[in-house]
Amino acid sequence: MQRVMLVEDDARLAALVKEYLDEYDYAVDVVTRGDRALDHFRDTQPDLVILDLTLPGVDGLVVCRQLRQLSAVPILILTAREDSFDEVSGLEQGADDYVNKPVQPRVLLARLRALQRRGSGAANNDIVIGQLRISRENRAVYWRGEEVAMNSAEFKLFVILADASGKVMSRNDILVKMRGIEFDGLDRSIDNCISRLRRKFGDGGAERIKTVWGEGYLFSPSAWE
Numbered sequence: 001m002q003r004v005m006l007v008e009d010d011a012r013l014a015a016l017v018k019e020y021l022d023e024y025d026y027a028v029d030v031v032t033r034g035d036r037a038l039d040h041f042r043d044t045q046p047d048l049v050i051l052d053l054t055l056p057g058v059d060g061l062v063v064c065r066q067l068r069q070l071s072a073v074p075i076l077i078l079t080a081r082e083d084s085f086d087e088v089s090g091l092e093q094g095a096d097d098y099v100n101k102p103v104q105p106r107v108l109l110a111r112l113r114a115l116q117r118r119g120s121g122a123a124n125n126d127i128v129i130g131q132l133r134i135s136r137e138n139r140a141v142y143w144r145g146e147e148v149a150m151n152s153a154e155f156k157l158f159v160i161l162a163d164a165s166g167k168v169m170s171r172n173d174i175l176v177k178m179r180g181i182e183f184d185g186l187d188r189s190i191d192n193c194i195s196r197l198r199r200k201f202g203d204g205g206a207e208r209i210k211t212v213w214g215e216g217y218l219f220s221p222s223a224w225e
Contacts, residue, residue, distance in 0.1 A: 002116070004028045005046040007037045007063060008078070009055055013101070017050070020105040026112075034058030038066050038145065042131060046073065048112055051095070053079040053086060061086075061093050068094025069145045071133055072126045074115035078103065127162045130224035134162055148200050153178075157193050161209060161219040170216035 004021060008014040009032045018028040026048075031040045035057030041049070049067060053060035064075055077090045080101045087098045096115050099108065127134040133142045139155055141148045150158060160177050161169065171190050172183040178190075194217060198205030208223040 001025045001027050002048060003044060003046040004048045004050060004112075005031060005037070005041055005044065006050045007031045007034065007055065007060070008050070008052045009033065010052070017105070017108070021109065021112075024109060032056075034060060034063045037063045038070070041067060041070065041073075048115065049073055049075045050108075050112075051075055051077050053077060053081050053090065061089055064090060064093040064095050066145055069133075069142050069147065070131070071128060072135070074112075076108075076111060076115060078108070127159070129162065129165055129221050132162075132224040134159060143201060150197075150200070154193055154197055154200075157190070158197055161217060165219045165221045168212045168215045168218045173216070 002025065004026050006014055006017055006028050008017070008030065011032070014030045014032070018030060021028050029040065029044055029046065031037050034055035037051075037055075037058070051060050051064055051067075055063065060077065060079065064077065067073065067075060074097075075095045076097045076099060077087075077095045078099050078101060079086070079090075090098050097111055099111060126136065131144045134140075135142070136159070139152075141150055141155065141158060156178055157174065160174060170183070171187075174190050175181055175183050175187065194209055198209055201208055204223060208220055210218040210220055212218050
């Protein structure tokens, strides 16, 4: 069963969409305000998002941008706005599809299924751990919706550690993956780079990338919630 977050303040329309999608094994959660969408997304981690643009609290375009910074989840904008500027803006903010109201339920279902097929490859190319997202394609790291600046060496090391999340990596393993050379017992470049990475994530940095004495470093998955 696929979980859908429907962000829609029209109660009648939301009920109709939910009732229809329920019949096709989609579990639909309705959020009626834009300023509640991000927290709800973090709590439920849906597989798909259907997003209205005209919302109380926070505009749908802002919500779209916030969600895209946090996740590669497929986003379908469903709106009564017919201005081409809004459609272009929505796609530029990271939406995957744009559908005008009213829409036939079977058409909406077909669009969702197409997004699932199209979006699975892109989503699988990202690393998502709790509130952390690493976009390999864009060479970007997002923590709690905010981008974290990294140079090339920092990004490469961070991806190596995240790919091995939950496993201890020795300095030798890391150096082989980063540079193709073995650890000589003297090289401190990995330690220095990890110190910089920890500082980028504040006081909890040392808990998120742990030192395992005598063994190496552990990227702790539970620390990124």
